[in-house]
Amino acid sequence: MKLKSSFICTVLIVVALSAVSAVFCFPSRAGAQERKVTVRRSELPAVIKRAIEQAVPGARIVKIEKEIEGEDPGQYDVEIHSGQKEYEVEISPQGEVKEVREITSGAEEDSGVEQIKKWTDSFNLENCTFSTVGRNRFFSLEPGHQLVLQSSEEKVVITVLDQTKMIGAVRTRVIEEREEKDGKLAEVSRNFFAVCKEHGDVFYFGEEVDDYKDGKIVAHGGAWRADEPDSKAGIIMPGTILLGARHYQEISPKAMDRAEIIADDVTMTTPAGTFKNCIRVEETSGLDPNEKYYKTYAPGVGLIQDEDLVLVRYAKVAEQSLSMADVPRRVRATIRKHAGGAKVREIVKETVGGAVRYEAEIIRNGKAFDILVSTKGKYLGIEGEEEAGQDDDKETDEDDDSEK
Missing domain, CATH: 2.40.128 (Lipocalin)
Known part of the structure; x- marks a missing residue:
């Protein structure tokens, strides 16, 4: 019985020492102690400045800290003021906004009263x-x-x-x-x-x-x-x-x-x-x-x-469908001139070879063709039925002169 009692005491001592070790040693191993340094706005990389502006546009920066040691080394913690409220923005070293959270006052946190979430319907x-x-x-x-x-x-x-x-x-x-x-x-x-x-x-x-x-x-x-x-x-x-x-x-x-x-x-x-x-x-x-x-x-x-x-x-998208009312006045006038009273079925604004132009689909005598017009209203030509192209060829030079 005495031997068994000594063994039990030994086991209890080992367990106690293990517990002490867990309390005092393991936290230091779980993660490095967090350490931050204050950073001036002029010292911020451009990618971090852009991230702040994207997260809370037009906000006033109150404080900037950079994490040197801890779970997220290199992370920027930015305290900002916007619309009578304080926010903390966490930004990765690469400029990704990780989190934006509102900073609540101690009185709000300690009140113990659950805040009722309201739906904002007034936006100034x-x-x-x-x-x-x-x-x-x-x-x-x-x-x-x-x-x-x-x-x-x-x-x-x-x-x-x-x-x-x-x-x-x-x-x-x-x-x-x-x-x-x-x-x-x-x-x-x-x-x-x-x-x-x-x-x-x-x-x-x-x-x-x-x-x-x-x-x-x-x-x-x-x-x-x-x-x-x-x-x-x-x-x-x-x-x-x-x-x-x-x-x-x-x-x-x-x-x-x-x-x-x-x-x-x-x-x-x-x-x-x-x-x-x-x-x-x-x-x-x-x-x-x-x-x-x-x-x-x-x-x-x-x-x-x-x-x-x-x-x-x-x-x-390279092109967008428009109505006649949506195109500039000079473009509208050129389309009407070369349509000759025919029906304008569709107008498309497209980019071709880096240049933007308007393409109006016209129905004349049951045949379809496209009138091409620059953004300034300059007549560029016709695509489609050969008859339409022949009818309008003579007008091209006249339109070009009017744009000069």
């Missing part, structure tokens, strides 16, 4: 200078940007058009969405957006909707405009991405879509490629809060997933 639009061209990290208003998403039954083509539209006092960019179901056109919408230069928020000012059945327009479901009674613009994509942020996208009696950012570090693979540092958004409607939809956006690209629709390709 009067403080914004709006532009129809530009982008933030997850949404582009650059004409020609195109996304093609597809599922087993549906296909959606989203194109930033070279067209604008006035909604109230704001000129907006037109983005067209064409939706097909089982290979048949189901819906075409023209959506109106503008970006706030000060903060990078992209605002949504409404949409025109044409619902199709058997090739004919049968309804206009979901159409709304911010300049209608009891309606105003919402945010489709904020310039500053904050996890858990909630905001209205549409504010109208007929449309009350809203979005919550539920993830900011998503990696997703689609037929168009693998995308990192994506955000995931949960969309609901104030008209039916129980319905939920999920979308994923990739930096520099935009929407890559909408429920079962996934991105299959994206690109700058």
